[in-house]
Amino acid sequence: MQMFRSFFEQYHSLRETTWQQVVPLFSPATLDKNSFFIREGEIARTMAFLESGIVRGFYRKDNGEEYNKVLFSAPSFIGDYASLISGRPALFSQQALTDARIWVADYKQFTRLYDTCPDLERFSRKWAESVFVQKEQREIELALFDATHRYLNFRKAFPEAEQQIPQYHIASWLGISPTQLSRIRRKLSAS
DSSP, rough: HHHHHHHTTTTOOOOHHHHHHHEEEEEEEOOOOOOOOOOOSSSSOEEEEEEEEEEEHHHHHHHHSSSEEEEEEESEEEHHHHHHOOOBBBHHHHHHHOEEEEEEEEEHHHHHHGTTTTHHHHEEEEEHHHHHHHHHHHHHHHHOOHHHHHHHHHHHHHHHHHHHHHHHHHHHTTTSSSSHHHHHHHHHHHH
16 A cells, blocks of 8 residues: 555645545455456446556447557556546446556545545645646647657656557557557667
8 A cells, every 4th residue: 555655645645534534445456467447338436546557548449440548557546537527438448458456446435535635635636637737748749749759758658568568559559550660669779
């Protein structure tokens, strides 16, 4: 739980009384490689703290082609945030790309604490703001940067991922084909 607490602390410190109410909400669990935390079409009710492992969020087109929207690496929260707050079915799935250790909580129980724990609500706001900034940065990268630049940024953001997940997942996240990724990697290793 030390990693869990450190994750919270990087956004906002929680009072000890708040922490004592938060911790019991989370139960340990595992996601085996290729298992799903949530599938497209389900209504999200739980969120999880990702203690170890890598999870992808992806869309599946009608033709079966998949597009990796987001990669989560520990420490992070996972869960379909839009579905959690709207109560609507999830628009994308979240699947473990490696074995993962998670701590799962009911989202409504977590947010009920906001009324009595303003420090938790502040943490949640600051965390949501950081997710918004990351999402905006990703959109800018996809629109303005070439594939090599995006790949170099990927290596900085997810240094362990290249050794743990298939290259086609990385290519999908970069918005390129696996062949393009191979060419980029060859070119960079020759430099």
